[in-house]
Amino acid sequence: MPTAIPYARYSSSSQHKGSSLERQEELISSWLRKHPEYELTPLKFRDLAKSGWKGEHIKEGGGFGKLLAAIEDGIFKQGDVLLIEAIDRAGRLPMMEMLTKVINPILAAGVSIITLEDGLEFTKDSLNDGGHIYILVGKIQAARNYSDKLSTRLKGSYTSRRKLAAEGKTPKRITPAWLTSTGEVIPEVAAQVKHAFELYVSGLGKTVIAQRMRNSGVAKLVKTSGPGVEGWLRNEAAIGRWNGSQVYEPIIDLSLFHRAQIESAKRKTAPRGKTATHFLVGLVKCGSCGSNFIMRTIGGVQVSMRCRKRQEMKGCGNKRVIPKEIIDTIYGHTSIRAAREAVAREYTGVNEAAIVAVEARLLVLSGQAKELADSIKILGGIPEVLSALKEVQEERVAAEGELALLKATVIPVGGNGWREQGEVWNLERNDPQRLSAMLRSVGYSMTVHGDKTITSSHSDTTYKFASVDRKSTCYRLYLGDRLALIPKYDGQQDVHYSEPFDSDYVATSEWTEEDYADLRRQYEG
Numbered sequence: 001m002p003t004a005i006p007y008a009r010y011s012s013s014s015q016h017k018g019s020s021l022e023r024q025e026e027l028i029s030s031w032l033r034k035h036p037e038y039e040l041t042p043l044k045f046r047d048l049a050k051s052g053w054k055g056e057h058i059k060e061g062g063g064f065g066k067l068l069a070a071i072e073d074g075i076f077k078q079g080d081v082l083l084i085e086a087i088d089r090a091g092r093l094p095m096m097e098m099l100t101k102v103i104n105p106i107l108a109a110g111v112s113i114i115t116l117e118d119g120l121e122f123t124k125d126s127l128n129d130g131g132h133i134y135i136l137v138g139k140i141q142a143a144r145n146y147s148d149k150l151s152t153r154l155k156g157s158y159t160s161r162r163k164l165a166a167e168g169k170t171p172k173r174i175t176p177a178w179l180t181s182t183g184e185v186i187p188e189v190a191a192q193v194k195h196a197f198e199l200y201v202s203g204l205g206k207t208v209i210a211q212r213m214r215n216s217g218v219a220k221l222v223k224t225s226g227p228g229v230e231g232w233l234r235n236e237a238a239i240g241r242w243n244g245s246q247v248y249e250p251i252i253d254l255s256l257f258h259r260a261q262i263e264s265a266k267r268k269t270a271p272r273g274k275t276a277t278h279f280l281v282g283l284v285k286c287g288s289c290g291s292n293f294i295m296r297t298i299g300g301v302q303v304s305m306r307c308r309k310r311q312e313m314k315g316c317g318n319k320r321v322i323p324k325e326i327i328d329t330i331y332g333h334t335s336i337r338a339a340r341e342a343v344a345r346e347y348t349g350v351n352e353a354a355i356v357a358v359e360a361r362l363l364v365l366s367g368q369a370k371e372l373a374d375s376i377k378i379l380g381g382i383p384e385v386l387s388a389l390k391e392v393q394e395e396r397v398a399a400e401g402e403l404a405l406l407k408a409t410v411i412p413v414g415g416n417g418w419r420e421q422g423e424v425w426n427l428e429r430n431d432p433q434r435l436s437a438m439l440r441s442v443g444y445s446m447t448v449h450g451d452k453t454i455t456s457s458h459s460d461t462t463y464k465f466a467s468v469d470r471k472s473t474c475y476r477l478y479l480g481d482r483l484a485l486i487p488k489y490d491g492q493q494d495v496h497y498s499e500p501f502d503s504d505y506v507a508t509s510e511w512t513e514e515d516y517a518d519l520r521r522q523y524e525g
Contacts, residue, residue, distance in 0.1 A: 002079040004031075004038040005111070007067060009047040009057055009089050021048070024085045027116040031083055038081065043070065055093055058101060064090065068102075071109045078110025086117045087136065088143035098140045115139075176237050177220060177228075183248050190251040192216050193232055197252050201259045203437030206230050233260045258360035265363050279432035280305065280327060282440055287449035288318035295324070305448075318450045325486050326454075326465050326475055330446055333479070334456035338444035339424045339435065358403045365396040 008024040032040060045067040047057040057064040070076055084090055090113070091102050103122075106113060113122040126132040175181060178190040192213055199209050206226040213224035232238065239257045240250035284293035286307040293305040304323050309316040372389040427435035445457045454463040466476035466483075474485040 001037070001039045002081065003041050003076060004035070005041050005043075005045065005067065005076060005080060005082045007045045007064065007082060007084050007089065009050060009063070011049065024089070024116075027085055028083050031114070031116055041076075043075075055091065055097070057091065064102070068105055071106060071111060076109065076111055080110075081112045081114050081121075082106060083114050083116060086115050086143075087113075087139040092143045095137070095140055103136070176232065176235050177224075178251055179237065179248060185249050185251060186220070188218050189220050192218055192221055193238065194252050194256075196229055196232060197238070197256050197260050199434060200229075200233060201256065201263050202434050203263075203441045204434060206233075208433070233264060261360050262363060277433070278302065279436045280324075280331070282436060283331070283445055284327060285445050285447045286310075286316060286318050287447045287455075289316040291316065293322070293448060296321075307448075318448070320448050320450060320452060320465075322448055322454070322465055323475055323488075325489055326477055327446065329477060329484070329486050330454055330456065330463050333461075334446065334459040335439065335444060338439055338442050338458045342435070342438035342442045342444075343423045343427075358399055362396060362399050362403065365392055365399060368392045369396060 006025075006028040008021055008028075010020040032038065045063045047063040050056040050062060056062055058068065059065055067082075091098055093102065103113070107122065107124040107127065110124070114120070115122070120132070120135065122132055122136055127136065175183060176193075178186055178193045180186060196209050196213060199212070200206070206229045210224045210226045210229045213221045213229070236242065236257075237248055238250065238252050239254055240246050240248040242248070278295040281292055281294055284305055285291070286293060286309065289307065289309050291307055291309040294308045294311060295302050296304045296306065302324050304321050305327055306321045307316050307318045310318055369389065369392045372385055372392060376385055376389065424435070427438075443457055447455050447457075449455070452465045454465065456463075461480050463480075464478040466478055468475055474487050477484045477486050
């Protein structure tokens with residue numbers, strides 16, 4: 001029994017809301033009802049919102065590309081038929097590409113092509129002897145001409161809008177979520193998008209940011225996705241620009257936009273990671289294998305941490321299980337400088353914006369230099385390409401010199417330790433997930449070793465978890481050569497990590513108990 005192979009395609013996501021797919025599927029169903037001698041293949045071949053003019057549908061991952069691969073592999077054979085609404089559904093490529101890449105592989109395998117709009121059947125024989133070649137060529141040419149005309153109209157529209165933008169007028173175009181169709185800022189949406197930029201620069205992932213946007217209470221953001229957030233981060237409309245011209249009211253400053261681009265470039269070359277739910281996960285590392293320590297929870301209470309690799313039985317020899325009270329204590333005595341450094345990044349200096357702008361320009365120049373170098377590898381030493389590469393390299397050297405000068409002359413904003421420490425406390429209470437990401441961005445970590453010692457990136461002290469003091473039901477922790485008794489949590493206290501815990505020793509960090517008390521009075525007053 002021969003097989004019928006249905007294929008459907010439309011070009012743009014806007015057609016998803018229309019009847020294009022339903023119409024194509026109805027034509028296929030109608031043909032099958034009239035031809036019961038054919039068995040419908042269970043395989044589905046579709047390209048929804050893929051361009052037939054650009055050839056996206058025949059590339060790797062495209063539905064038509066999979067169909068061609070199935071024919072090449074012999075899944076479909078002589079006597080089978082391909083059902084499509086019209087030839088242009090198979091593509092709108094130039095004539096020779098359509099004939100050689102799309103049509104010929106199908107017909108050469110003995111599979112017919114039936115265009116359902118007119119009931120014509122194209123076979124290898126009908127093209128050679130039946131005159132169908134002229135009909136096919138005419139259909140291919142008409143489909144290509146239509147796409148060419150449409151492209152010309154779109155280019156003309158783009159040119160017109162670009163001219164309006166250059167004159168400072170708002171062009172008609174599809175606007176991002178924080179703008180109305182006329183280009184006016186929607187305040188409640190813009191505030192959340194600005195916050196999304198801030199969270200991304202802090203180190204949070206796009207998926208986590210999207211979830212926060214959906215939970216923000218702003219109706220227009222309830223369907224926000226990770227790719228949607230990524231689109232915001234790249235969109236110059238956030239700084240009021242379109243096509244290089246200032247046409248909208250900016251919702252973020254230029255420095256924040258540049259920092260987001262720099263952060264994005266860093267993440268492309270960094271190992272992929274997830275934003276942890278627990279504050280400490282990602283900050284505590286295994287001294288044996290380098291994996292994260294993960295949190296153990298009992299009855300909803302976080303009780304201890306151990307090596308993830310060890311937990312998953314993947315061969316790490318570090319058997320240490322460290323109570324959370326111990327981790328919290330060491331964090332409290334080693335994170336102060338790192339946490340304030342992370343927060344102080346927002347107040348680096350009055351020329352921070354200039355530094356970030358130059359760093360962003362260097363990022364673009366490096367990309368241009370790589371593209372030109374790759375072109376030379378492929379095309380050889382074409383004078384124009386070599387000249388362009390030389391110009392980019394000269395501009396990059398100049399930018400590097402400018403950056404070095406700016407960094408050497410940073411003018412600090414008046415230091416405000418109370419403000420920074422207050423912000424750390426705010427983050428600990430209200431957004432520990434963001435603070436954790438910020439700490440990772442400045443290189444803060446704690447490392448648990450197999451001999452029960454714990455070290456920190458921001459402390460010279462070596463800590464050692466000794467045992468449980470049975471008399472006082474406290475944990476025994478050595479800070480260097482000094483012993484501290486760390487009380488077990490009763491589940492009721494409101495812990496501020498960056499304050500020292502009550503214990504039988506005087507705080508050994510640069511901050512004393514009196515310093516904290518004075519700082520808190522200043523902060524709260």
